[in-house]
Structure formats: structure tokens, C-alpha cells
Amino acid sequence: MKTTLLQPFERIPYFTMEGFKQAADISKAEQARLLLHRWVKAGHLIQLKNGVYMTRRFFEQRRNDAVFSAAVSAIILPQSYLSLEYVLQKHNILTEVTYPVTALTTKNTRRIVNSLGTFWYRNLRADLYQGFTISDYFGVQFAEATLAKALFDFLYLRPLSRALRLPNFDLADELRLNLDDVAGAAISEFYSHVERSGSRKMERIADNFRRNVWQI
Numbered sequence: 001m002k003t004t005l006l007q008p009f010e011r012i013p014y015f016t017m018e019g020f021k022q023a024a025d026i027s028k029a030e031q032a033r034l035l036l037h038r039w040v041k042a043g044h045l046i047q048l049k050n051g052v053y054m055t056r057r058f059f060e061q062r063r064n065d066a067v068f069s070a071a072v073s074a075i076i077l078p079q080s081y082l083s084l085e086y087v088l089q090k091h092n093i094l095t096e097v098t099y100p101v102t103a104l105t106t107k108n109t110r111r112i113v114n115s116l117g118t119f120w121y122r123n124l125r126a127d128l129y130q131g132f133t134i135s136d137y138f139g140v141q142f143a144e145a146t147l148a149k150a151l152f153d154f155l156y157l158r159p160l161s162r163a164l165r166l167p168n169f170d171l172a173d174e175l176r177l178n179l180d181d182v183a184g185a186a187i188s189e190f191y192s193h194v195e196r197s198g199s200r201k202m203e204r205i206a207d208n209f210r211r212n213v214w215q216i
Contacts, residue, residue, distance in 0.1 A: 081143035087150035
């Protein structure tokens with residue numbers, strides 16, 4: 001069959017094999033699967049995950065959109081929100097290297113690798129699954145942590161040295177976090193997440209930031 005069957009999908013971020021079957025009026029799943037597999041190998045399609053595809057045309061036209069990777073992350077795992085290194089790097093808190101797309105979910109930790117990159121999803125306990133805003137991209141809703149929540153998540157999930165207990169230890173300097181320009185509202189939000197978590201480790205981190213960075 002001709003690739004003209006893909007034209008209806010060139011203006012949307014993704015489609016499923018079931019959606020393709022209906023649009024192409026193909027009754028057998030195996031026939032649809034074979035066609036899609038061939039078109040992936042030929043470069044006409046990008047497989048985002050099992051049974052979910054993006055046309056090469058949509059990718060070429062939209063790959064430089066600021067939220068393109070964020071939307072792809074949500075397509076792969078809708079029950080997630082962008083956080084950790086991905087968000088901190090956007091805010092110049094982390095600047096030294098380029099990180100994969102990182103997100104949090106209440107589901108199991110997993111890594112998805114496709115031709116668009118690497119997408120990490122880390123597990124977070126359900127009562128901490130908050131602190132994000134929701135945006136829309138061509139009908140795809142994606143969630144992204146605030147700066148304060150991304151910083152909290154990054155530290156909450158990171159194993160820390162016992163040196164944190166030492167009075168002269170500067171955690172921000174140790175981790176090379178650029179926190180000097182973090183605004184007052186974000187600082188207050190960070191402390192509210194710490195309090196809500198009930199984590200003794202996060203309380204120590206908050207105290208360390210008070211002494212060495214924000215001095216409040």
C-alpha cells in the first residue's frame with residue numbers, strides 16, 4: 001500500500017496502530033503491523049513505543065518546537081510529569097552536561113529509548129505526585145514540574161553523602177547547583193514541599209541551603 005495512507009497523520013503528533021487500521025480500512029492487525037514496520041524501516045515513520053507512531057513529516061516540521069520533547073514524553077507515558085534534570089537544566093540550575101528527558105510517575109521506574117532519544121521515568125510516591133503545571137501541544141497534554149518541585153524531586157530521589165551532617169558542608173557547591181538567582185516565591189515553595197514530605201533528609205537539605213545559599 002502507498003504511503004499516502006499516512007497523510008491524515010502528518011498534522012498530529014502521534015497515532016496508534018488501531019487508529020491506522022480504522023483510517024486505512026484494514027481489518028487484520030497483522031497486515032497493519034507489517035505495513036507500519038516496513039514504513040518505520042524505510043524512515044517514513046518513527047516508532048515512539050509499541051503500537052504508537054509519529055510520521056517523519058511531523059517530526060521534521062516540529063522537531064525544533066520548544067516543547068516537542070516534553071510532548072513526546074507524555075505520549076510515551078501519559079501518567080507522568082517532567083522534572084529532575086530536564087527541568088533544572090531549562091532553568092540553568094544544572095549547566096554542565098546535556099541530560100535525557102527525565103520525568104516522574106507513580107508507576108514503575110523505566111527507560112524508553114527510541115530514535116528521538118532516551119526518556120527516563122522514575123517512580124515517586126503517590127502523595128508527592130504534585131507541584132506541576134499542565135500544557136497542551138496539538139492536543140497532547142503534558143505536565144512539567146515547577147522549578148521548586150523539580151529541585152525537591154532531584155534531591156529527594158538522590159542519595160546524599162553523610163557529609164550533609166557536617167556544619168561546614170555546602171551541598172549546593174558540592175552538587176554544582178546554581179541557586180543564587182532562585183526567586184523568593186520558588187524558595188518558599190521548595191520549603192513547603194520539604195515540610196509536606198516529612199523527610200528528615202530533606203529537612204537537613206533545607207537547613208543546609210538556609211545556611212549556605214539563601215540565608216533566610
